[in-house]
Amino acid sequence: MAASLAEGLGLLAAKFEAAGNWPLAAKCNEAVLGSGGELPHTEAATRLRLARLLLRHTHNVHEARQQLERAVGRVGIQSSAVMLA
Numbered sequence: 001m002a003a004s005l006a007e008g009l010g011l012l013a014a015k016f017e018a019a020g021n022w023p024l025a026a027k028c029n030e031a032v033l034g035s036g037g038e039l040p041h042t043e044a045a046t047r048l049r050l051a052r053l054l055l056r057h058t059h060n061v062h063e064a065r066q067q068l069e070r071a072v073g074r075v076g077i078q079s080s081a082v083m084l085a
Contacts, residue, residue: 006032009035010028026053026054029049029053033046044071045071047067051068
């Protein structure tokens, strides 16, 4: 259920961004992150999209950097888990 919710919100975010409504696109991405239970690659991709929106439209470098660091950290956790398996 959480995966389909995240997927739907991601698609909605993409439509809002394509229509030039970046604030709603950002809100959809934030909702994906707040829904919980998303897969590591979904979370990382969502954080990358959110960081891109922040940099393009708000120039909020601090928040964008935090999102990028979290995305890299999430992927790093997944990579470590795979290496241990």
